[in-house]
Amino acid sequence: MSCRQFVVHTLVLLISNTRWQRYTVKTH
Helix, strand or coil: CHHHHHHHHHHHHHHHHHHHHHHHHHHH
């Protein structure tokens, strides 16, 4: 696994995590 792939993977996880948090905030 290259460093670039690791960075991209981390960014995707962070973005999806923030979207999930916003979604839960809206529903509750």
